[in-house]
Amino acid sequence: MHLARRGNEPTESVYDLFQKQISERAPYLNADTNSIRLFDGSGDGLLETYLDQLGEHWLLSTHDGLVDESLRRALSQFDKSVYWKKLDQHEKESPSLLCGDPVEEDFIGRENGLNYKLSFDSGYSQGLFLDQRENRARVMEMVEPGQKVLNTFAYTGAFSVAAASAGATTTTLDLSQPYLNWAKENMELNSIDPTEHYFCKGDTFHWLGRFAKSGKQFDGVILDPPTFSRDSKGKVFRVEKDYHRLVKLACELLTPGGWILACTNCRKLPAWEFEEQLIKGAGEGASLEALPMPPEYTEAEYLKSYLVRL
Numbered sequence: 001m002h003l004a005r006r007g008n009e010p011t012e013s014v015y016d017l018f019q020k021q022i023s024e025r026a027p028y029l030n031a032d033t034n035s036i037r038l039f040d041g042s043g044d045g046l047l048e049t050y051l052d053q054l055g056e057h058w059l060l061s062t063h064d065g066l067v068d069e070s071l072r073r074a075l076s077q078f079d080k081s082v083y084w085k086k087l088d089q090h091e092k093e094s095p096s097l098l099c100g101d102p103v104e105e106d107f108i109g110r111e112n113g114l115n116y117k118l119s120f121d122s123g124y125s126q127g128l129f130l131d132q133r134e135n136r137a138r139v140m141e142m143v144e145p146g147q148k149v150l151n152t153f154a155y156t157g158a159f160s161v162a163a164a165s166a167g168a169t170t171t172t173l174d175l176s177q178p179y180l181n182w183a184k185e186n187m188e189l190n191s192i193d194p195t196e197h198y199f200c201k202g203d204t205f206h207w208l209g210r211f212a213k214s215g216k217q218f219d220g221v222i223l224d225p226p227t228f229s230r231d232s233k234g235k236v237f238r239v240e241k242d243y244h245r246l247v248k249l250a251c252e253l254l255t256p257g258g259w260i261l262a263c264t265n266c267r268k269l270p271a272w273e274f275e276e277q278l279i280k281g282a283g284e285g286a287s288l289e290a291l292p293m294p295p296e297y298t299e300a301e302y303l304k305s306y307l308v309r310l
């Protein structure tokens with residue numbers, strides 16, 4: 001673990017540093033939202049050390065294979081169940097308990113007034129990508145009752161829940177049936193009836209083509225693909241080269257005045273190159289509105305998000 005010294009400030013103890021940054025996050029925690037980033041790596045003074053609040057519990061993420069003892073000691077002074085996850089591991093293991101009481105069951109996290117099922121026992125990801133909080137809020141603002149929203153690469157359907165809570169009829173699309181089931185549970189946790197919404201299992205490229213052929217249209221389409229993916233025919237998709245293909249297909253499904261929320265967390269792809277891909281896919285006349293990351297992400301603007309309108 002490395003303390004990142006900022007300017008000429010004296011190096012603080014790890015506990016003091018956590019305490020200070022966590023108390024600065026207090027304005028973002030309220031009755032509607034209890035799941036946010038509490039500490040953001042070098043942006044907050046510790047290299048490659050990230051702390052998230054998920055519901056009432058904490059998750060520490062580091063690149064190191066072992067947690068530095070000073071980190072563990074500092075975190076054990078807070079009265080919390082703290083789990084730890086090693087980032088970028090091939091095994092994609094669930095986090096392990098670092099200190100505090102074990103969390104035996106799935107639990108609920110709140111964000112923008114909505115409930116999401118979270119888990120420390122479901123593999124590498126816990127059910128909600130916290131860096132998308134403001135984008136989900138924006139979707140809730142934009143959607144009008146009765147509109148149709150397509151959420152591709154949907155994972156546990158958090159964007160679908162946000163859109164449905166604002167009155168949209170949603171279509172949630174993912175390769176994984178367990179994630180689609182999780183998305184339905186998330187709807188139920190918010191008193192949204194999943195039988196009034198659509199769920200499609202399979203490859204996004206395949207479904208986008210199928211929707212276009214059958215003349216289906218959506219008022220909003222959400223694109224948030226993994227950096228690398230393989231379609232049903234084995235064709236590889238790489239965000240850096242191929243995002244424009246995804247945008248072109250999505251444009252064919254848009255109602256007049258519709259929007260695409262296009263996101264990528266690919267750190268290698270600079271914002272200007274991502275913008276070029278969006279324009280290549282949507283056409284020269286398209287307008288792009290850049291959306292910022294949540295304010296507590298102080299380290300890097302790695303998540304690039306744009307509203308694309310034709």
Ligand SMILES: C[S@@+](CC[C@H](N)C(=O)[O-])C[C@H]1O[C@@H](n2cnc3c(N)ncnc32)[C@H](O)[C@@H]1O
Pocket residue numbers: 128129132152153154155156157158159173174175176179202203204205224225226229230231
């Ligand atoms: C990074 S997560 C998306 C996060 C999600 N947009 C959110 O905000 O919660 C990637 C998801 O894409 C799904 N996926 C990967 N390749 C896919 C493909 N070709 N078609 C459909 N889903 C895919 C994975 O199963 C996973 O759930």
